């Protein structure tokens with residue numbers, strides 16, 4: 001049998017060289033070093049994910065990453081970074097990463113609420129915690145992903161959050177990850193949220209750029225949440241240069257009788273792949289993954305998720321709404337696995353897209369892999385245009401076409417946004433959506449003149 | 450004043466002609482009723498007046514106060530004073546009725562160069578109009594028309610008409626789906642808007658609406674044309690004899 005070694009691309013070769021040069025200085029005690037080595041070895045076998053892989057079919061990272069940018073090793077705190085932090089309307093605890101590196105001076109570390117402990121990921125990696133390898137690995141369904149392997153090998157920093165059993169946090173904890181955007185860099189960061197039993201918390205994750213240079217970002221967040229916990233996650237990926245290429249992985253292991261809900265808003269994000277690997281570790285747990293993607297120009301947004309129902313009585317809800325204009329491309333690949341013993345699983349998966357013009361496209365691929373016999377699972381995927389009858393009705397009442405369209409689009413997105421539990425955050429998301437729509441409205445008025 | 454001259458209309462992407470040289474005038478202050486068999490083109494006429502795009506006008510003109518509206522988009526026609534109460538009002542999920550009403554009123558004001566309505570004034574006007582039509586305030590907070598009963602939707606159309614104060618009101622089968630009390634309430638709402646500067650075109654199948662909204666003229670429509678025009682007694686006659694005399698026997 002002959003072994004075919006595929007030719008490495010320039011970017012893959014550069015990544016190998018970068019890993020070889022950086023591995024000695026990347027943070028980590030012995031078990032972490034081994035984890036990095038193994039992950040990179042795994043990556044080298046697979047190479048950058050490409051379109052012949054089922055799970056990366058619509059986002060060919062191999063061709064998107066023609067060159068691997070130099071690794072960002074330090075935080076470049078520019079005036080732009082400070083200005084953006086000042087402008088962000090967010091209450092609660094702020095944990096700031098700049099170029100993937102935790103910046104304590106910009107973060108709220110004093111007067112943290114009781115039960116909340118925060119460290120930098122780099123500190124956690126060198127701390128010698130016994131569970132570190134397990135915590136970082138997340139659900140088994142994530143093991144084979146080359147994008148994640150690369151993150152494991154090259155992650156430099158992030159935040160490590162622990163929330164003690166029974167803690168109920170009143171205000172959200174925000175992980176604000178800004179690329180300085182001064183130079184084209186590659187940023188690898190990972191954060192961890194360990195929430196004990198009966199914890200109630202809201203975690204916000206923001207990914208933005210404060211400058212104009214396009215970054216290559218590979219971020220990951222790992223959640224491990226205990227029994228009877230209720231953890232809400234809001235991610236906003238905005239204000240990136242159009243040439244940005246970004247992979248964001250979310251790994252979650254959720255305990256019994258718990259609630260875990262994640263919402264992601266994507267707009268002005270260049271090329272983005274969000275991937276979710278979620279495992280039900282206990283029964284009677286509800287997990288919801290939702291999001292809104294607003295795409296224009298040549299933007300690309302891929303949402304790929306795997307929900308692994310290992311135990312009975314789990315509920316899963318996925319709802320993604322995409323509004324796609326220009327030459328934008330949306331991708332939704334959702335796989336719900338219901339293992340043999342996971343009876344009484346109740347799953348519902350929806351991906352709905354509205355295409356605003358001819359050049360826009362959407363690929364929907366919902367999948368159910370069901371091995372149990374007593375389950376209720378369904379999915380619905382639609383690709384449509386704005387309803388002409390609705391539009392006429394609104395226009396017949398005097399709304400100019402762009403405004404009538406904006407109203408319909410806002411309502412379409414709103415059906416997912418309404419699941420953001422925190423009222424202030426829901427309003428924040430809606431404000432971003434309205435701003436995007438009104439820019440579109442304004443530009444279509446100009447083009448009509 | 451609405452004047453329609455020799456209007457010939459086909460479905461845009463089909464070879465199907467529906468209006469075949471229709472002539473009709475509705476004067477300011479006049480209430481004109483149109484009756485006619487199913488499929489004779491009544492709703493099509495109302496859509497073409499309001500500016501729906503699915504139709505192609507092959508010939509003729511529609512003048513509102515002397516100005517041809519055929520080149521205008523639907524929103525411009527609304528701002529010019531045309532209002533269509535839909536036979537089947539659309540459901541708009543996710544858009545609160547109040548939000549929609551305010552957007553519509555302000556859009557028309559803007560188009561006419563008037564200042565935006567202040568919120569307290571807006572609320573006052575909506576509440577007064579809702580009370581007059583016995584519309585529950587809770588409905589105004591719900592998404593527009595979503596899950597409304599047939600009768601509630603029709604009342605909501607008249608509420609919009611009352612708030613927007615159009616000069617040419619077209620009511621397409623507003624009586625269908627209304628119970629006896631609602632019919633009276635809606636008719637009173639319409640009558641309250643009767644004014645010497647405002648014209649009405651009331652499309653209906655039944656005399657009972659015309660018992661409440663007494664028309665000045667009654668037109669019979671058949672196969673895309675007005676084939677007979679008379680006074681209010683014409684409606685009573687049709688009620689008895691049907692459309693057989695117009696070549697459209699049931």
Ligand SMILES: Nc1ncnc2c1ncn2[C@@H]1O[C@H](COP(=O)(O)OP(=O)(O)OP(=O)(O)O)[C@@H](O)[C@H]1O
Nearest residue numbers: 460463465467486487488489490491492493494503
């Ligand atoms: N978009 C369309 N595509 C195809 N046919 C259409 C379309 N719109 C209307 N028609 C046809 O045109 C004719 C007139 O329809 P219209 O709805 O105007 O009738 P109407 O007089 O309002 O009837 P009714 O009393 O039942 O409400 C009908 O034969 C109808 O099927």
Ligand SMILES: [Mg+2]
Nearest residue numbers: 491492493536
């Ligand atoms: Mg009709």
